[in-house]
Amino acid sequence: MTVCLMDVLLRRGLFVALQLAVSSSVRHPALRAGLIGARRTKKTWPVSFSQDELRKRLTPKQYHITQERGTESAFTGEFTDHKDEGTYTCVVCGAPLFSSNTKFDSGSGWPSFFDLLKEESVTLTDDFSYGMHRVETTCSQCGAHLGHLFDDGPRPTGKRYCINSGSLAFQPKDTAPSASSSTAEGGAASGSVTDGKTEL
Numbered sequence: 001m002t003v004c005l006m007d008v009l010l011r012r013g014l015f016v017a018l019q020l021a022v023s024s025s026v027r028h029p030a031l032r033a034g035l036i037g038a039r040r041t042k043k044t045w046p047v048s049f050s051q052d053e054l055r056k057r058l059t060p061k062q063y064h065i066t067q068e069r070g071t072e073s074a075f076t077g078e079f080t081d082h083k084d085e086g087t088y089t090c091v092v093c094g095a096p097l098f099s100s101n102t103k104f105d106s107g108s109g110w111p112s113f114f115d116l117l118k119e120e121s122v123t124l125t126d127d128f129s130y131g132m133h134r135v136e137t138t139c140s141q142c143g144a145h146l147g148h149l150f151d152d153g154p155r156p157t158g159k160r161y162c163i164n165s166g167s168l169a170f171q172p173k174d175t176a177p178s179a180s181s182s183t184a185e186g187g188a189a190s191g192s193v194t195d196g197k198t199e200l
């Protein structure tokens with residue numbers, strides 16, 4: 001019991017120290033603006049992977065897009081003109097994100113979808129980078145950057161999920177009898193805050 005209490009107290013102490021560090025750095029107006037602009041309010045995701053593992057498992061392009069919020073050049077992604085039937089999943093954690101049924105040719109040069117497989121599978125946040133206001137789309141399971149959401153899509157939703165091929169993997173219809181069964185496997189993830197180096 002005492003050991004547990006000590007543990008809790010220690011963690012608390014660390015947490016307070018961290019908070020102090022953050023609040024003191026935020027005092028600088030420019031820094032504060034930067035932090036707000038990045039809107040990194042949601043720091044923990046249900047599933048997390050070590051950066052080392054991801055660097056090994058993903059291509060440099062996939063890593064850059066999903067972990068560093070990168071964007072592939074238009075018309076270069078492997079799924080832009082991909083028309084097979086099946087499910088598009090997160091390349092990092094495998095969560096099902098989009099169905100080929102909602103994919104359409106937007107002419108933008110990136111894979112485009114007018115709807116999600118499940119509303120909760122993608123998290124939306126404001127993105128004020130590059131002097132514009134856009135809505136960033138992120139995998140709700142692992143926090144991987146996917147792309148952006150625009151309001152100029154076709155009916156019935158009027159939405160256009162503009163997604164990097166590099167953040168997607170594809171499961172053909174025939175080989176995925178139950179594509180939705182793999183979502184919950186990482187429920188109680190390690191939860192470790194790997195380190196703070198995702199800060200810009």
Ligand SMILES: [Zn+2]
Pocket residue numbers: 090091092093094095139140141142143144
């Ligand atoms: Zn993911």
